[in-house]
Amino acid sequence: EDIPSLAAAFADYFPIGAAIEPAQTGGLKAELLKKHVNMLVAENVMKMDAIQPSEGIFKWDNADRIVKFAKENGMALRFHTLVWHSQVGQWFFKDADGQPMVDETDPDKMKRNKELLLERLDTHVRTIVERYKDDIRDWDVVNEVIEPGDPDGMRASEWYKITGTDFIATAFKAAREAGGPDARLYINDYGTDNPGKRDRLYELVKGLLDQGVPIDGVGHQTHIDVYGPTIASIIDSMKKFAELGLDNQVTELDMSLYRWNDESDYGDQIPDHVLKAQADRYGQLFDALKANKEIVSAVVLWGISDDHTWLNGFPVTRTNAPLLFDRQYQAKEAFWAVVDPSKRQ
C-alpha cells in the first residue's frame, strides 16, 4: 500500500521504534515494521526472568531472534531492561540456604545478602552487555525505581530493601565497564511528567551523577491517554533533565482511549470523536518532540498496531486502540496527524 514510511518522515529528527515479540519478526507484522520503524525493543524477551530464569542459566534464543531481525533490516535496538522489580527470577532474592533475603529482624544477614545480591546483579548485567554490546547502543539499565508513595520516594522493591540505591549504581557501573564509552545508559520510568515523580527522579539522578555513576539519559515511557497529561508537561520534564546534561528518549509510547482509572470498554464501537482526539494529541506530541529534537534522541512506540498491545489486557480485558495502526494494519487518523496532517479525514 502506498503510504509514507513513519520512520522516513522523521529521518531528520530521531529514529522511530517499536516494541516487538519474537513471533513478530515474520509475516505481515514484520513487513509493517520494516516499512515504518528503524529501531526495535523487545517487549518481554530481554527482561531479567526471560534471559536468566535461574542462576547461571542464560537463555538467548528469543532475544537473539530480535537482534538478528534488527540487524538484517538495518534497525537500531534498545535493550529493555537490565534491572526491574517485575519479571525477575525470584532466585535473585533467595540466600545461599534458599531463604528469602529480605529479613528485617536480622540486619547482619541483610548485609551479607546485599553483597550476594549485588554480585548476582553485576554478573547478570555484564553477561548481557558483553554479548550484545556490538549490536545494541541504548540500554534501559534500571526501570521504574521511583515510587512517590513509598518511603523516600523510592520503590520499596527487594532491590531497594536489600541494597538501598546501591543496586542502581552497581548496574550502571557494570553496564559502562562491559559496554564501553559508546554504550548509552538510561534510567527508565513512567509518569515522568508528574512533578512529584519527576523531581524525585531528578534528585536521584543528580545524586548518582555527583557520585560518578555513569548515567547518559532518562527514558520516558510515555504511556499516556487521550485525556492527559499535557504535552507541555512531558516536554518540560525532558528540558529539566537536559539541564543536567542528560539525553532523553521516549521509550514506550502509546495513548489509551480511556482514562487510567476508567474500566469501561467501547468494544467494536469506538466513537469517532475519541479517535479524532487521539489523532490531535498524537500530532501535537510529535510536533513538540520535533521542535525539541536536540534533547530527544529516539521515540519508541510500545507496539505497532492495535491488535497487539498490553492495553487490550490492562487494567481489564477490553478493546483499546493506543497505537498508530489499526487491527488490520491500516494507518489510523493518528498516523496521518503525525506524518501528514493534510491527509487527515
Ligand code: G3I
Ligand atoms: O510468558 C508467559 C507465557 O508462558 C504464558 O503462557 C502467558 C499466559 O498468561 O503469560 C506469558 O507471560 C506474559 C508476558 O507478558 C509475556 O507475554 C505475562 O502474563 C504478562 O503479564 C506480560 O505482560 C507484559 C508486562 O510488561 C509485564 O509487566 C507486557 O506484555 C508488556 O507489554 C509490559 O511492558 C511494560 C514494560 O516492560 C515496562 N513499562 C510498562 C509496560 C506496560 O506494562
